[in-house]
Amino acid sequence: MPELPEVEVVRRGLERWVAGRTVGEVDVLHPRAVRRHLAGGADFAARLGGVRLGTAMRRGKYLWVPLDDAATSLLGHLGMSGQLLVQPEGAPDEKHLRIRIRFDDAVGTELRFVDQRTFGGLSLHENTADGLPDIIAHIARDPLDPAFDEAAFHTALRLRRTTVKRALLDQSLISGVGNIYADEALWRARLHYDRPTATLTRPKSAELLGHVCDVMNAALAQGGTSFDSLYVNVNGESGYFDRSLDAYGREDQPCNRCGTPMRRRAWMNRSSYFCPRCQRPPRA
DNA sequence: AGATCGCCCTGCTTGC
DNA sequence: TGCAAGCAGGGCGATC
Numbered sequence: 001m002p003e004l005p006e007v008e009v010v011r012r013g014l015e016r017w018v019a020g021r022t023v024g025e026v027d028v029l030h031p032r033a034v035r036r037h038l039a040g041g042a043d044f045a046a047r048l049g050g051v052r053l054g055t056a057m058r059r060g061k062y063l064w065v066p067l068d069d070a071a072t073s074l075l076g077h078l079g080m081s082g083q084l085l086v087q088p089e090g091a092p093d094e095k096h097l098r099i100r101i102r103f104d105d106a107v108g109t110e111l112r113f114v115d116q117r118t119f120g121g122l123s124l125h126e127n128t129a130d131g132l133p134d135i136i137a138h139i140a141r142d143p144l145d146p147a148f149d150e151a152a153f154h155t156a157l158r159l160r161r162t163t164v165k166r167a168l169l170d171q172s173l174i175s176g177v178g179n180i181y182a183d184e185a186l187w188r189a190r191l192h193y194d195r196p197t198a199t200l201t202r203p204k205s206a207e208l209l210g211h212v213c214d215v216m217n218a219a220l221a222q223g224g225t226s227f228d229s230l231y232v233n234v235n236g237e238s239g240y241f242d243r244s245l246d247a248y249g250r251e252d253q254p255c256n257r258c259g260t261p262m263r264r265r266a267w268m269n270r271s272s273y274f275c276p277r278c279q280r281p282p283r284a
Numbered sequence: 285a286g287a288t289c290g291c292c293c294t295g296c297t298t299g300c
Numbered sequence: 301t302g303c304a305a306g307c308a309g310g311g312c313g314a315t316c
Contacts, residue, residue: 286316287315287316288314288315289313289314289315289316290312290314290315291311291312291313291314292309292311292312293308293309294308295307295308296306296307296308297305297306297308298304298305298306299303299304299305299306300302300305
């Protein structure tokens with residue numbers, strides 16, 4: 001599933017292959033792919049046609065492309081299984097092709113949104129004063145953003161009455177962290193997922209944040225070099241980073257630090273992987 | 285208002 | 301063999 005590093009790879013691909021091009025005809029092939037565009041698929045297609053696309057931006061797992069009026073953006077989220085592909089015109093439709101964006105130029109390629117499970121989608125939104133699509137104004141900056149406010153993050157952790165993994169996944173506190181990288185960062189920091197955030201010292205939260213950045217930068221270093229092709233994104237696989245994972249998906253396998261078998265716990269309708277020795281649960 | 289939980293979706297895997 | 305249940309999980313909206 002695409003996480004922040006994969007989304008950044010997509011952003012770079014859009015910057016290279018799509019920026020500056022003028023949209024031609026748009027086909028919405030599945031209504032759920034534009035469900036966040038409240039005016040509907042026909043309105044989406046009509047408003048997008050004829051506009052010139054700017055340079056793609058990203059916050060967390062959200063992508064957006066400012067339109068030439070600078071007041072509106074094309075917003076995208078890949079969800080669980082979404083892909084943005086630049087394909088030659090006339091290439092066979094993908095099985096789960098949801099939206100086709102043609103261009104009014106002679107380049108010979110088109111942009112396709114392909115999404116098997118339709119958790120993702122595209123939509124058009126007005127921008128806020130700082131150029132952010134209004135619908136994602138509540139999304140916090142991500143840890144790779146130079147303007148991420150580490151002190152404010154720590155303060156928020158101390159004030160919240162919640163646990164550390166919930167906090168990592170809370171997009172209003174920090175964006176871009178999904179289940180995989182949350183488990184990876186917690187393992188590196190030797191923190192149990194149920195540790196109350198109010199008990200984290202400033203150095204410990206700084207260490208955790210550093211691990212979050214490290215795992216994401218490592219993934220970006222691996223995946224960020226493979227986009228240099230016609231395809232904006234070829235990440236249909238569940239992650240080129242899998243071989244480097246220390247926690248996620250490693251139930252019953254030895255901890256890479258101490259050798260203790262890793263465990264999986266059902267958690268919030270998903271799973272948490274952790275080392276029972278390195279990551280001791282908090283006292284009840 | 286902060287915190288929690290259920291739901292959306294499809295394809296692969298597992299179990300009876 | 302065939303069907304059903306389980307699982308994957310980001311984000312939003314309803315609820316307390």
